Amino acid sequence: MENSRPFTDALGRLRSAGLRPTRQRLALAKLLFDGENRHVTAESLHREALKARVRVSLATVYNTLHQFTDAGLMREIVVDAGGSYFDTNISDHHHFYFEDTRRLEDIAEEEIRVAKLPAPPADAEVSRVDVIVRLQAKK
Amino acid sequence: MENSRPFTDALGRLRSAGLRPTRQRLALAKLLFDGENRHVTAESLHREALKARVRVSLATVYNTLHQFTDAGLMREIVVDAGGSYFDTNISDHHHFYFEDTRRLEDIAEEEIRVAKLPAPPADAEVSRVDVIVRLQAKK
DNA sequence: GTGTTTGCAAAGTGTTTGCAATTTA
DNA sequence: TAAATTGCAAACACTTTGCAAACAC
DSSP states (O other), rough: OSSSSSSOOOOOOHHTTOOOOOOOHHHHHHHHHHHHHHHHHEEHHHHHHTTTOOOOOOOOOOHHHHHHHTTTTTTEEEESSSSOEESSSSEEEEEEEEEEEEEEEEEEGGEEEEOOOOOOOOTTTEEEEEEEEEEEEEE | TTTTSSSSSSHHHHHHTTTTOHHHHHHHHHHSSSSSSEEEOOHHHHHHHHHTTTTOOOOHHHHHHHHHHHHSSSSSEEESOOEEEESSSOOEEEEETTTTTTTEEEEEEEGOEEEOOOOOOTEEEEOOOOOEEEEEEOO
C-alpha cells in the first residue's frame, strides 16, 4: 500500500531509473519534481540549485538533465537556437512559446486536436508530434 | 505586364527586399530560389556554394541567411539543438523531421489540420504555429 | 566619393568531455 | 574497495562581431 504512488518522491524516481541517489541528483530531482510541472534550462536549474544552497556544478546539471531525459523522467524541447529546455511533463502535450520572454507554457493534449496527419514513409515511424504555438506580445 | 511575376529571379528578389545585389547575395539567392523549395543550414549552403565555385565566406552565408529571413524571403526553423535550418518555403506549412538523418521535409498546410487551438493570453498574439512530426527509422 | 558589404580572425554562447578526486554501495 | 559520479578546465560546435579592404551606386 505504501508504494501505490510509485514516483512520489525523488528517491523513488532515481531508484526506478537505475540512477544512484547521489546528493546532487537527489537535490535536483527534488527541485524538479516536487511541485508542478516545470520547464527548465540547464542554466536556470543551476541557478536555482545554487540559490537553494545545493552545491552542484553546471556540468553535472547538464549530465543529470540528460540522464533524467534518457531515463524517461523528462523530455527535451528545442524551440529556438541557443538553448534546450527540459520539461518535467512527459505526457503527450504541446506548448505555447512566448518569443519575447523565451518562456514555455504547456498546452494540454486535449486543448489541441491534430487531425489528418499524413502517413510517414513506410520505413519510418512517428516518435513524437510537437505543436509549438509561437506568441508575440501585442504591440 | 513584365512585372506580373514579382519574384521570378534572384535579382528581383533582392531588389524587392532592399538588399544590394552583390555577387555573393546573387549567387546564394540563385542557389536557394532557382528550383524547388529547400531546407539548408549555413554549413550546407556554404559547402554548396563552394562546390559551385562561388567564393563566399561562412560568415557571409550566415549574414545573408538572416537578411533573407528578416526580409521575409525565408523562414528559420529550429528542431534540434546545434543548428538552425532555413526554409525557402515561406507559406504556412509543417514538417517531418527525420531524427536519424537530421533531414527536414515539408508537410503541406492541407495535409495537417490543427483544430481547436486554445486562445492565447489576451496580451499576446499567435505569430506562427509549428507542427513537427518527428520520425525514427523503423528498427 | 560615400555608404554598404565582405572576409577574416577573434570572441561569444551553450554544451560536452577527459580525468583526477570524491562518493556510493 | 570497486565502480560510479562529480567538478574543473579544456575542448567543442555553431554563430556573431569588429574592423580593414573591396565593392556598389
